Amino acid sequence: MRARPFFNLILVLTCMGFFSLSHPQTTSTIHQNEPAKIIHVKNSNWHQTIAQAPPHSKLIFDRNTFVTLQSSLVIEKPLILTGIRARLADGITDQPLIKVIADDVTITDFHLYGNRGTLPRKGRHVLLEIRASGFYVENGRFINGSKDGMMIHTPSAGGNIVGGVIKNLIGRDNGVDVVSIDGGGKGQSISNLLVENIRCYNSVEKGAVEVADGCENITVRTVYAENSLYAVDIQDHGKHGKINRNVVVDDVYALNCEHAVRTGLHPNGHENITLLNIVSEKCHRPLRLRNITNLKVHNVTVLDQEGDEHLIYIRECDEVSFRDITVRNATFAGPAMIVENVDRFMMDRFILDGDIDSITCGIAYQINREQPFSGLLIQNCLLPRSLHPGILLESTNKKSTLTDYFICHNVANIVDGIRGERAIIKDNIQ
Numbered sequence: 001m002r003a004r005p006f007f008n009l010i011l012v013l014t015c016m017g018f019f020s021l022s023h024p025q026t027t028s029t030i031h032q033n034e035p036a037k038i039i040h041v042k043n044s045n046w047h048q049t050i051a052q053a054p055p056h057s058k059l060i061f062d063r064n065t066f067v068t069l070q071s072s073l074v075i076e077k078p079l080i081l082t083g084i085r086a087r088l089a090d091g092i093t094d095q096p097l098i099k100v101i102a103d104d105v106t107i108t109d110f111h112l113y114g115n116r117g118t119l120p121r122k123g124r125h126v127l128l129e130i131r132a133s134g135f136y137v138e139n140g141r142f143i144n145g146s147k148d149g150m151m152i153h154t155p156s157a158g159g160n161i162v163g164g165v166i167k168n169l170i171g172r173d174n175g176v177d178v179v180s181i182d183g184g185g186k187g188q189s190i191s192n193l194l195v196e197n198i199r200c201y202n203s204v205e206k207g208a209v210e211v212a213d214g215c216e217n218i219t220v221r222t223v224y225a226e227n228s229l230y231a232v233d234i235q236d237h238g239k240h241g242k243i244n245r246n247v248v249v250d251d252v253y254a255l256n257c258e259h260a261v262r263t264g265l266h267p268n269g270h271e272n273i274t275l276l277n278i279v280s281e282k283c284h285r286p287l288r289l290r291n292i293t294n295l296k297v298h299n300v301t302v303l304d305q306e307g308d309e310h311l312i313y314i315r316e317c318d319e320v321s322f323r324d325i326t327v328r329n330a331t332f333a334g335p336a337m338i339v340e341n342v343d344r345f346m347m348d349r350f351i352l353d354g355d356i357d358s359i360t361c362g363i364a365y366q367i368n369r370e371q372p373f374s375g376l377l378i379q380n381c382l383l384p385r386s387l388h389p390g391i392l393l394e395s396t397n398k399k400s401t402l403t404d405y406f407i408c409h410n411v412a413n414i415v416d417g418i419r420g421e422r423a424i425i426k427d428n429i430q
Helices: 004-022 027-033 047-052
Strands: 036-041 059-061 068-069 074-075 080-084 085-088 098-100 105-111 128-132 135-142 150-155 161-172 177-180 189-199 209-212 215-226 230-236 246-255 262-263 272-281 286-290 293-305 312-315 320-332 335-340 343-353 361-367 374-382 391-395 401-408 414-416 423-426
Touching: 047 059, 047 074, 059 135, 074 361, 080 135, 098 105, 105 423, 128 423, 135 150, 150 161, 161 177, 177 189, 189 209, 189 230, 209 215, 215 230, 230 272, 230 320, 262 272, 272 286, 286 293, 293 343, 361 374, 391 401, 414 423
Parallel strands: 036 059, 059 080, 068 085, 074 098, 080 105, 085 105, 098 128, 105 135, 128 150, 135 161, 150 177, 161 189, 177 209, 189 215, 209 230, 215 246, 230 262, 246 272, 262 286, 272 293, 286 312, 293 320, 312 335, 320 343, 335 361, 343 374, 361 391, 374 401, 391 414, 401 423
Antiparallel strands: none
């Protein structure tokens, strides 16, 4: 009888062994349980190396090894990837070089080359696609991509993206944006991102940074764009309910572009947009801003404008503050700045200087919608006395009204074509 417990133990262990043999662990399960490693990637079979790496491992790629890929590297677990040098093979359509679908992935020190010019427009895709939260992307180059260099897009299966850092990226000769942040169209959103030090060259179709379709708490700073459509664009692609709010854009330089900053927004409720320290040089239409509530635009310099359209055009906005705006040299024959159908507008310090003989007006405040407008303040503007009018208020609709406005302390010729109630125009040198 004493041997019976021992016999039972042997029986249990045998059954356990049989069960484990009949239910072997998968390779992915085995690697999930391994501790993180530092892996020096010396072969070209990157797909297998990534698949076998334990979560949170650091994969160090040989910077002297340049690999052409026929299919995407898909990152399905948190990893650190550094040193990638890769190119998407000619003719490969509808897939990125790298696709991130796991949270907390880091990608640094990379060069990604696209296959622009070898595939139809319909088959274009981004080079780096991220559909997850908590990512960190730094020190990279996107070259000759058929579409965007990098796109952050909400997951196909649903859910939001929260948190991410994008720093020190260069894009050259890409089809669309260097960095595109797109909240998608399914009621999803992207929030709490930092985008910093982005340089864009020769992106004729788009530009350096796009913030679109449901983005919140986004900071974009230190952006340079040359020979592109724009430096920064905030838009909604006409998607109802895709509201962009709490976006800060700081330190932008645009050279030989169509726009420095553009907002292609519809009246969907976009709010709390701040634009700071913008320089536009030889751009055609430096600022185009519309459909924003609580818009702040401070410290803008427009140099050597070339083109036949308004330098600064703002319309259909509410609660707007412009401060410290300088225009030096422009070829446009018309008003330098048009403010159209804007309620509660403040301008403090606007200077026109240099070769501006073709400019016909400094600031033209216009209303044409059948609604009451109020709360206009224009002060401390320095406009050439030869410019008549320097500041113009006008209405093209008899049912449009403006009340409660104050035009003071300007060196400018002022023409008030509205003559609304409770208006004060005084202490100006004309």
